[in-house]
Every structure is written in C-alpha cells, then in structure tokens.
Amino acid sequence: MTQALHSRPDVFDTVVVGAGVMGATTALFLARAGQKVALIDREDMFRAASGVNAGTLTLHMTRAQLIPHAIRGREMWLDSAEWLGEDVGALATPGLSMAFTEAEEELLRQRAHVRQEMGAPIEVLSAQEAIRIEPGVNPTLRAAAYCALDGHIPTYRVGGAYARALRQAGVTIIENSPVEGICPVTGGGYDVQMTGRAHPVRGRRIVLSTGAWLEKMLGWLGYDIPIRCLINQLVVTETLPPVMRSVLSIANGLLSLKQFANGSVLIGGGWQGEGNIHQGGTRVIPENLRGNVRLAQHVVPRLNEAQILRVWLGLESETPDAMPLIGALTPDDDAFVVGCVHSGFTSGPYMGRLLAERILGGDPDLGAFDPTRFSSLPATGTHP
C-alpha cells in the first residue's frame, strides 16, 4: 500500500482527512462495505480532540437537538465490542447536574425540560434525593437533574481499538502527514497533497473530518464558514479512594466530574486555555485552572484530599450556530464533511456511521447539519 504512494497514484474510493472518532468511524464503515479507503492525519491518529477529551457520555451537556444522536452514540460506545471489535471500557453511570443557587435551579429546570422533550430521561430531584444517589456531593445543593443514561469512557483506550479495527478492515492509514492542498482532478475525484510526501493520494471522493482545522480546508472547497476553536482545559488527579460513582456537572454545564476505575478523578467542563491552532501550542490560564478546580471541590468537598496530577488542553470546534456540519459539499456528491458536533465524542461514532450510510447511498436525516446552510452555494442534492 505504501508502494502506491510512491509510484503512480492508486485511486481510493474515499480519502478521509482527519483520523479522529468522526473520520475513523466513517472510514471503518465505508471499508467494511467494500470501499478502498485511505485515512490521513496530520499527526498520529486520535491525538487531537478524540484522544484528549474528557470522555463524558452525558445528555445534560449535549445540545437539546442532538439528544437522539447522543443516545445512539452512547449505545454504540457501550456496545463497542460488537461493532468495533473491542471493548473500549465505556461505563454506564447515572449523571447528576446540580444547582446551588436559585438562578441555577431555574436554569436547571429549563435545561432539563427542553431535554426531556427531546427524549432524554431527565428528572429534577430534591437535594435529599440527589444526596441519596451520590452521598459525596456538597449538601448545600438546592436541586439536581438526574439522567439514567450517562457514563464515561477512558478516552486513551479508544485510539488503539480503532487502529486495530481499521487495519483489519483494510483501511490505509497515513499518519504524520499534514494535508496542504486538495485539488479536483479532471474526470472526477481529488488529489490530496501532504507536506513531506512527493505524491498526492487520489480519491474518487473525499471526507473532511479535521475538527478545528475544518475552516481552512472548507475554504479550499469554496466554503467560508467561521469555525470557533475552543481550548478546553482538563485536570486529572492522582488516584483517590472512591469519592463519586456518577458523572457530575452543574446547571450551566461548566463542569464535568467523574472518577475512573483506577481511582483518578477527571475534572473538565470547558474552562478555556490559551492558544492558536495555526501557530501551535496551548497553555493553561492560571485563573481558569483555579476556577475549574474550585468548582470541582465545591461540588465534591472530598476532593480537598486530591493531588493534581496533570493539566492539559484539548481543541473543540464550533460552527456559528453551534450545530454540526455533516453532509455533502458538492453537487457532484464527491466531497463530504463531518465535524463540529457539540459533545462530539459522545455522538461521534453514530455521526460517522450516518455519514458512511449517506455516502453508501442511504438517506439518513442530516437536514439540520447541512453544511451549505451558511452559504449561498448551490444546494447539494441531499434534499432536493
């Protein structure tokens, strides 16, 4: 397969650019359906958002409109042994979102209500009921929203599992190869050019699944969609005796807290770091580190016994309307995008599978995610 990269270009049915959970799942299902697929990444696969996110499976923080997708995504993670071929260690737990002030309680009820309407089994509990479910939480809470369908995944295990599944399915994996250009080829298809490789990889169609790097690549195809890059902070503690068993958050969504089987506690919630994806390098903002861990300690007071082991930052991409981009980019149906899915890790495998279905000729409902919605480019023919 590497031979093809050095001699005359071998034509792939689909070239997927971006080897995170979205792109890798799309590649996997296309290859299993018989396509010849190449999967390209700028560094090693699963090293960006898909390898460093909090691994929270939660409906509390998922956008209300995406609840049905998140439920399906969560089911796929829990069943990973079935479709991925390997159990990635996803654990189903309850999830509690807490309110400590009157304003937060109001927000909590409002957020719970819109999610219930979208099919999330969320109910608002009294403080006493919440403490019964999770005795370690701060007893000053006023109310908590309870969801039976939450959980978490040790994110680091996912990349290795995908690598084995993709190889078994015959996907050609090309790592450490930043894509620097995508050129349409006369007669159809695209040449994908990479830094440090003399020859492009040619595909009858392409899929862009490059998360925070989508803005630039969509630009090559004539799309001008401003994509905001969030730089989310995560904090992990040394191992502790059990202090919680559910996934915990607060009403406004700015905390995620869970304890893994090994005893370490992961503190996230989207507090921001600094950085620039084009110049590279991210860094922690000390006030945001303090704010994030204060919030965690407020919610679970026993975290005052914890030691902070590591702090890191991961990139999340967001469209102007905070809704995903999934679907065809050209009237010829030969270029596609999948990304910017809020709480994308939870829904990721399902979104990737939907795009694969669409490419293989199916007609899943992707209307709300149509990438042409931001531009005056001609409609793609997905929904004539």
Place this chain on the structure above:
Amino acid sequence: MSSPDFSPVTVIGGGIAGATSAIALSRHGFPVTLIDEQPVAGGQIFRAPSPYARRVVPPNHEFSGGDTLRQKLAASSVDVRFSTRVWGVSPTLTLDLLGPDGIDQLPAATLVVANGATERFLPFQGWTTPRIIGLAGASILMRNGGTLPGQSVVVAGSGPLLFSVAHQVLELGGRVVAIVDAGHRSDWLRLGAMLSLDPARLTQATSWMLRLRKAGIPIHHRAHISEAQETEAGLLLTVTEMDHPERRHLYAADAAACGYGLKPSTLITRTAGVHHRYDPIGGYLEPVTDNAGRTSRPDLYVTGDAAGVRGMAVARLRGLITAHAIAHDRGVISTETYETLTRTPLRQRRRLEAVSRRMLPLMNAGSAIPAHLQDDTIVCRCERVKAATLRSAIQAGAEDLNQLKAWTRCGMGPCQGRMCEDSARGLLAAACGKTPEEAGSFTARMPFFPLPLTAVTGDFTYSDIPLPKAAPL
C-alpha cells in the same frame, strides 16, 4: 554598548551551577532570586548532610565544598527562596511556584535554569521489589543521611556513580557484594588514561579503586541485573552477561542500588519552548545551548548539568560563565571584560569537558537493555504497564512515544515518565527499527509534580468562582 540593564534575574536550582551563577550575578550588581526545592542550598552533590551524617560519615570534599558554597551564598545579596518547587512555566517566563506558603507566581525577566540532572533507570524482572533503590538515591541516603540501604549491597548499572556508591557503602561499614557494570572494561581504561587532565578526579578514582580491589569485590563489566527475587534471607539477584546471556551469576544481598547514568532535567526548558536536541552519545534530550548557556529563547539561559551532563567541576565553571554572559548581554560589562573574565574558566572547562564527554558512553552503556526486556517486566511503575502491553500497542501502530503513552498509560502517572521514558523509548525504537531520537519524547505537562488541589483552590466561597456563561441549550 547600550546602557546597562540591571533588571532582576531568577535562578532555578541551588546546586553548584545555580548557586555559583547567582553569586556571580549578584556581584555584577543584579538583583537575584534563587529558587530551590531543598531547605538549604547544595543541590545533589553538595547536598547538606544531616547532623547524624556529619557524625558517622568521614569528612569529605562534598561536605566541605557544600559548606563553602552555602557560606558564600549566605554572605551574598542573593534573595533565596528555599523549600520552593517550580510546577509550571509560561512562554513569558512566569514561574508557577509551590512554597511553604502555598502557590505563587513569579515573573522572571531573565531566567537561569540550573535544575541539574535526573538519574536514568532501566527496569528488570522484579525491580519493584522493596530494597531496590537508585544509585543516586542510595548516595543521598548514605552521604546525607548516614544510613546504609542494607548491610550487604549489590551496586549495579553504569557510569562513575557505581564506584562512588560502592565506596560509600564501605565507608559506612557495609559490604559490597558485587559491582555490576554495563560498560566495557576497556572504556574505563581509556577514561583512566585521560584522567591526567583532571587531577581531582584522578585522585578520587585511584583511592576508590584501590579500596574496592583491596576488599576483593567482584566487578562484572558488560553485565546487568536481569532479575531480582525476594527471599526470606533478602534479595536474590541474577546478573547476566550482556554478550553471553547464558552466563549468569547469582548474588544474595540485603539491597541493590541500581542506576544507568544521568540525564538533564528538561521539564522546565521543554515547557518554556526552547529548542532541544537528542544527544545520541549521552542517550538523552538536552536544551541546545551555546558555550555560555544561551538558548533559542532570549532571556532564558541553561547552565550546569541541565544543559548536558558534564559533572560537578564543569558545572561550577558553566555557572560562572553564564553569569558573565548575562552581564555582557545586559550591557553591564564590555566584550573585552567578558573575554578577560571567561578566558581561564573557558580554558579549564575545555580540559575537564574532554574527560566528561568520555564518561557519557559509560553512563549510557545500558542503552541496549530495553530492547530485550521480558514481556512480563513492569516498565512503568506508576501505571503498572508491562513490556508486553507496550509491544502489543506498537504492533497496533503506536510508533511514537506519545502515542504509546496514550494507548497504554505508560508515563501518565505521578512521575510523569521520569522513570520509564528511557526504557519505553528504547523498547519502541528497537521494535520499530527507529533511532531513539525518532521514537520521540513524552510531552512535558504541568504540574511538573503532583500538586495538592487545595494549594490551588485556597480558601473560597461559591460566589468567588467566576462562572462562565452557560453553554448553549
């Protein structure tokens, strides 16, 4: 020459390089802050002994040299912050500190990193058994605590610390059961032939070797401990010859001290974003510096062993030269004065460095060991990751050290890979046919050591937390 700039200088590390540099900088007229994690200055070699150690350990050069350094520092105008650790650094050189009064931030206009070296450890079957300690740790225990790691000790690994530790065991009345060295005997002889350039080392080495020979201690070259078992009587250690793996020697001992040379401590410099290079002879990553410790980042200097392991005598000279270079860069002294001040130190340093460089391959003599680790040997102690787990991840396509870390947790624990990085890199490089440099290095992350969560949170109420606005519905 522009007008002199006397803005403050911050020095990290109160060992011989850092303390020498801080004192010299203060003599040039700079306000200097020296940060060190120990309660008093001295670093590793000149670490202050406990009162008990002063009674039981015979007087030696490290005690007297350390006392002199501490006296000079006390007499200087250097502002010292002891018992203070650096847990983070920003690109603008603001240091995150944890000291006796909790966390603090210190913006450094000019930063001198002199945080020394870290011992390289290579695993073997059963190395997590109690009573197996590092050579450097054993030396601290004996020299600065006056305590033997055991009455009978096998000393193993590579580099000159082997003979220093063996000598220290004898000094405290212990028994050295055997010395197990990964290096070639001929390399030691070649080094010996060069020692005329470094009379202090020659005298010390001669006295150690005579004493070890007189005690009749077996010395194995090109050998390593391949297995340790705990028995009722103590440790049972298997020593295997590297070129003849069928030749094995068994030793019973109370303890084993084992270490494979030193490597520069690079968490601070890597986080600060300075350019680093992999030194294939030393087998480690080091910041790229010029002969005065300047790095790729203006205002950040690295001196002493943190800039590449060259030993104590060179560290003192480097510290001095770096201080003069800063004075020169800031317009405090002329180029002519700089050249006058550094002529002798640079000449002495060139002579001593010839010997130090000859020691690097002896310290790195164990580099082939990780390739042959048995599958059930623990590589990462923090996360209990075995060699077999690493090999299976490599087979699945993890061909970079950070990918290997992500897929196996190797290096994710409290020590941040200080213990396992070298062996994981060696194993990965061998399995993929890469050079150690191509195999990569673990990304440095903050905090550099586990930080008590309450040191960050402090006293607060819920309303103090600046909650960002809610995520979209």
